[in-house]
Amino acid sequence: MSPKEIKIMQKILNLNDQIATDLQKELRKRGIVFINLMSSPGSGKTRLLERTAEQLNSRIFVIEGDIQTTLDSERLARAGIGVYQINTGPFGGDCHLEAGWIRTALSEINLAGIEFLFVENIGNLVCPAEFDLGAHINAVVLSVTEGEDKPLKYPLAFRTSQLCLISKLDLLPHLELDLELMKANIRKINPAIRIIELSSQTGQGLKEWLDFLAACRRG
Numbered sequence: 385m386s387p388k389e390i391k392i393m394q395k396i397l398n399l400n401d402q403i404a405t406d407l408q409k410e411l412r413k414r415g416i417v418f419i420n421l422m423s424s425p426g427s428g429k430t431r432l433l434e435r436t437a438e439q440l441n442s443r444i445f446v447i448e449g450d451i452q453t454t455l456d457s458e459r460l461a462r463a464g465i466g467v468y469q470i471n472t473g474p475f476g477g478d479c480h481l482e483a484g485w486i487r488t489a490l491s492e493i494n495l496a497g498i499e500f501l502f503v504e505n506i507g508n509l510v511c512p513a514e515f516d517l518g519a520h521i522n523a524v525v526l527s528v529t530e531g532e533d534k535p536l537k538y539p540l541a542f543r544t545s546q547l548c549l550i551s552k553l554d555l556l557p558h559l560e561l562d563l564e565l566m567k568a569n570i571r572k573i574n575p576a577i578r579i580i581e582l583s584s585q586t587g588q589g590l591k592e593w594l595d596f597l598a599a600c601r602r603g
Contacts, residue, residue, distance in 0.1 A: 400515055403483035407490070407518030411501065417600045418501045420519035422541050424534070425507030427525040428551040430456045431584040432593075433502060434463045439594055442466070443499040447489050449481040449506045456504065468493055472506065480511035483518055499601060509538035513545075521600060523547040528556050532566040535573050542573040549593065553583040 411418045421429050437444055437460075445466040448457045457469040468489045472478040481503060495501070503519065505512040513522075522545040526534060529552060535542045542548060548570050556563065567579055580596065582589025 397515075400483045403487055404516040404518035407483060407487060408520060411518070412520070414495060416495060416498055416501050417521070417597070418503075418517075418519045419521045419523055419597075419600075420503045420505060420512075420517050421523050421525060422505045422509070422512045422545070423507060423525035424509055424527075424530060427507070427527040427530070428584055429504050429507075429525050430459060432525065432549070432551065432582075433460060433465065433504065435584045435587070435590055436500075436594070436597075437463055437465045439590075440500060440597075442497065445493065445495065445498045445501050447481075447486060447493075447501070447503045449504060451477050451479070451506060466493075466498075478511070479506050479508050480515050481505055481517060482515050486517050500597060509534065509541045513538075513541040513543075521546050523549060525549045525551050526566070526570070527552040528559055528561050528563070528566070532562055532569055535566075535569040539573045542570055542577065545574065545577060547596070548574075548577050548579045550579060550581045551584065553581050553588055554585045 408418065423429055433446055446460055447468050447470060448460065449470050449472070450456065452471060452473045454469050457467045460467045470481060470485050470489060486503065503517060524541045524545040526548060528550060550566065570577060570579060580589055580592050582593055584590070
């Protein structure tokens, strides 16, 4: 990479970080908790949001990120969740969302009465962790089907997150997975991270997740 390319990249990231800082401050003033959900595809983010909405009703809003399609947005809308779609395909197919796109989305969203704003980031454990969105909480979702080694292979997503949700716990009896090793690997990357084990299918761990959100709301 040439010095010119490095300079341009630094400029882009600096601008992103400034927008992210402004967004974080603005949403805090509004009393809205902003949570950025990151994960591999198929980890269960959308289902978790559906289950969350069952308890929080109209108090949540989701900005949905995908390269193509509005399938997850349509699914969330059927569950009665307010949703705004961002597709990166028309702009080159970026594998992450950026703070500027979140700012544009928020300029078009009525946030009155919203207590929790979620971003369901584009599914991968690499690029989304590189771009600060201004979230108050970065949460990485890791399903038990992905194996114990993912935190070690893709450390940035875990290093930049305050919370790890280990999902699809109901599948654990059918897998050769060492759950304690998975948790140890997560904490090897980020000793301070909080871990919540849950299953959106059975409801296991959802109360702890909702209690966590309530605590974030209280500040």
